[in-house]
Amino acid sequence: MGRAEERKARQRGGRRAAPRPRSSPQPVPETPETPGGTATAVQSPQAEGGTRAERRKAAAGKGKPGKSGKNGKAAKGRIRALFTWKKMLGAFFTVCLLGIGAFIALYMMVSVPEGNALAQTQSNVYKYSDGSVLARKGTVNREIVDLSKVPKEVQHTFVAAENKTFYTDNGIDLKGMARGLYNTARGRGTQGGSTITQQYVKNYYLDQDQTVTRKLKELVISLKVDRETSKDDILAGYINTSYYGRGAYGIQAAAQAYYRVDAEKLSVQQGAYLAALLQAPSQYDWAVAGPIGKKLVKQRWNYVLDNMVGQGWLDKSKRDGLTFPVPKEPKAASGLEGQKGYLVELANTQLENQLMKTQGLTRSEAEAQVVDQGWTITLNIDPKKQKKLEAAVKGQLTSKLDGKKRKVDKNVQAGAVSVDPKTGKILAMYGGVDYYKHYTDNATRADYQPASTFKPIILAAALDQDAKTQDGKEINANTIYDGTSRRAVKGSDIAFSPPNEDDADYGNITVQTAMNKSVNSVFAQMGVDVGMKNVMKVADDLGLDTTDLPAVPAQTLGSMGASPLEMAGVYATLDNHGQKVTPSILASAEKTGRKVDPPDPIGEQVISRSAADQVTSVLTGVVDDGTAKVSVAQNPLRKGQQVAGKTGTSDYNRSAWFTGFTPDLVTSVGLFGEDAKTHNQVSLTGATGLIPGTGRINGGGYPAQIWAAYTFGVTKKQKFDLNTDLGAAVQPTETPTKSATPSETPSETPSETPTKSATPSETPSKSPSSSVSSSPPAPTTSAPSTPEETPTGEITDQPLDQLDP
Structure with missing residues (x-):
């Protein structure tokens, strides 16, 4: 029978025949005959059953122990089939090929654009709160120089600072780019890693936006630029487009701004400073940098030179002989005369801070986005109050200074900040006699002691912490302390x-009287009673930067540094019933297609309302019956305004303060003794013709007079809304009974960690008065006979807080 006939026969039989064996046929066993005498063949398993699906199902069920085992084995089999090493390897290569393909496509699509850095540089417009224009700033200080004009060693400083492999790499840092893309995609901002080529591309071809798209473009363009452009041209482009601070773009402008020389005259140590400067131009500018900024830029400067030695670009013996090149004093840009420059700089700084916070930018990147980038920046400054403040400083102080007659008059610097305690807006600010003549902003500088203006912070900590005296008595305005000098x-x-x-003894006095008379011995004891760590924490919460400051009793005398801006924030928080106020000059900032909203100046409750209000109540006594009485309380300009405040005068009469407030306005005024040539801190004594030796500039003198002349001309007649029944504002000062005793018993737990002890005064303390006095005796003429060693180990005279006239 042929194959066709067999197939037809199977079809007529209703099922297919078993497939023909591929190998030699196997013997078929004999079969029994049927009753009809016909033999029947034994069917193979393939031929058994009905349909094909039924046979498959039957076969699958054979040998299975149960349902669970059946499913488990089947799942494992499917997983093994899915994740074989061949399939995984194939998937890996597929992803790699897709990635390579996508990068090739991106590389082909993205071209090197025309340079746009110059086109992006344009004027910023600064406005007062009423919309009137304060200043326009945008003249670009840039002069492109050929790399051949820059000494080779100076060229190497930039490579050593930013990209040691610059001369051998292909223009990108893959690890840095991967890290940057990952952090940008997750909203974590930037973390460095860019090569000089990438930074040049970002400066000249792109912008500072932190997006994945921009970073991918930066990667591609950097590769192309590195392939098409020489390393020298890339380096020249980088140092000529970077921003160095002081309004200087490019190395030539920077060389003139910082060292008054052309780029070709720069020394290697000067070049190393400019290279270090690029990391944070404003923070590292020596003229305005604080102690931390100066420390950081010196570390960066050393890092640059050490890298040059490591790369073989600088001989170690020469490097060891190099000293840090202190830059020249800056020259202010045109258009920022008078107070304008100070206002503009603070506005820029606060806008940069916000960009750093919200976009994760570095300081350098934030400055590049702000300076001369076409922003319209509105300040909170009220032009009427600003004019009044400037007039008050001139009328009460600067008009009386004559540097030709008195050398000390050249050393007097004034700073002031005025804040709305309800909104946190900076309404007026005085930074110095002129931005051209004194680049450092006296309103924001934090290098002078706030002296006794710190005392309200100690009382605030005591009240907020429910602190007790050494003998367990609650501390409040009526608590009795021993006011003996040198106790x-x-x-x-x-x-x-x-x-x-003046070494005056006060005997047993209330906290209220001690605040009125600014009695050091009382607040030194109170600080220990509260615990100096608690005092420093509250100071930080209120707005002072106490980072890394030791929690020692000497801090009760206001021995740390602080600025009028910070002190205005502290007292504004007290005026705002303990709700944190962070003074803000920035109202809004916007440019084409972009707007930045400043943070809310009003924050959380940092001390209780009752604590803040009792401090305010006590501080009204300082004005009405204390060290500010003559200049403020009895001022003829006062028209019933209720006033609280505190005077302060620091060591050696180097600074004098009055920070005061009404219900609607807080203003801090500081006077600072700064040598006109060296800029070292010097005494104010004898300024304006006051008798040398005894003619101290006190907080209750010129600072309080400036405050009164300004404040009483711009505030309304209001009274404080106080949630307290203690303090001078709500009850008259009472004379405690004779039975009241000051705190004497040492506490069971020391409040300090032992450090180097100060040497006690050789002059014994006078015995406490047997009766409590509400007013001081006639001051003695004695002064400390020997200097004492402070807890920090520095030899200095003991601070003498002034009883301001």
Whole structure:
């Protein structure tokens, strides 16, 4: 029978025949005959059953122990089939090929654009709160120089600072780019890693936006630029387009701005400073940098030179002989005369801070986005109040200074900040006699002691912490303390016995009277009673930067640095019933297609309302019956305004303060003794013709007079809304009974960690008065006979807080 006939026969039989064996046929066993005498063949398993699906199902069920085992084995089989090493390897190569393909496509699509850095540089417009124009700033200070004009060693400083492999790499840092893309995609901002080529591309061809798209473009363009452009041209482009601060774009403008020389005359140490400067131009500018900024830029400068030695670009013996090149004083840009420059700089700084916070930018990147980038920046400055403040400083102080007659008059600097305590807006600010003549902003500088203006912070900490005296009595406005001068504080592991002004003894006095008379010995003891760590924490919460400051009793005298801006924020928080106020000059900032909203100046409750209000109540006594009485309370310009405030005068009469407030306005005024040539801190004594030796500039003098002349001309007649029944604002000062005793018993737990002890004064403390006095005796003429060693180990005279006239 042929194959066709067999197939037809199977079809007529209703099922297919078994497939023909591929190998030699196997013997078929004999079969029994049917009853009809016909033999029947034994069917193979393939031929058994009905349909094909039924046979498959039957076969699958054979040998299975149960349902669970059946499913498990089947799942494992499917997983093994899915994740074989061949398939995984194939998937990996597929992804790689797709990635390579996508990059090739991107490389082909993205071309090197025309340079746009110059086109992006344009004027910023600054406006007062009423919309009137304060200043326009945008003249680009840039002069492109050929790389051949820059000494080779100076060229190497930039490579050593930013990209040691610059001369051998292909223009990109793959690890840095991967990290940057990952962090940008996750909203974590930037973390460095860019080569000089990438930074040049970002400066000249792209912008500072932190997006994945921009970073991918930067990668492609950097590769192309590195392939098409020489390393020297790339380096020249980088150093000529970078921003160095002081309004200087490019190395030529920077060389003139910082060292008054052309780029070709720069020394290697000067070049290393400019290279270090690029990391944070404003923070590292020596003229305005604080102690931390100066420390950081010196570290960066050393890092640059050490890298040059490591690369073989600088001989180690020459490097060891190099000293840090202190830059020249800056020259202010045109259009920022008077107070304008100070206002513009603070507005720029606060806008940069916001960009750093919201976009994760570095300081350098934020400055590049702000300076001369076409922003319209509106300030909170009220032009009427600004004019009044400037007039008050001139009328009460600067008009009386004559540097030709008195050398000390050249050393007097004034700074002031005025804040709305309800909104946190900076309404007026005085930074110095002129931005052209004194580049450092006296309103924001934090290198002078705030002295006794710190005392309200100690009381605020005591009230907020429900602190008690050494003998367990609650601390409040009526608590009795021993006001004896040079009285050794109790309960401290660090010996400390500060003198009062003119070494005057007050005997047993209330906290209210001690604040009125600014009695050092009382607040030194109170600080220990509260615990200096608690005091420093509250100071930080209120707005002072106490990072890394030791929590020692000497801090009760206001021995740290602070600015009028910071002190205005502290007192504004007290005026705002303990709700944090961070003064802001920035109202809004916008440019084409972009707007930046400043942070809310009003923050969380940092001390209780009752604590803040009782401090305010106590501070009204300083004005009405204390060190500010003559200049403020009895001022003829006062028209019933209720006033609180505190005077302060620091060591050696180097600074004098008055920070005061009404219900609607807080203003901090500081006077600083700064040598006109060296810029070192010097005494204010004798300025304006006051008798040398005794003619101290006190907080209750010129600072309080400036404050009154300004404030009483711009505030309304209001009274404080106080949630307290203690303090001078709500009750008259009472004379405590004779039975009241000051705190004497040492606390059980020392408040300090033992450090180097101060040497106690050789002059013994006078015995406390047997009766409590509400007013001081006639001050003695004695002064400390020997200097004492402070807890920090520095030899200095004991601070003498002034009893301001």
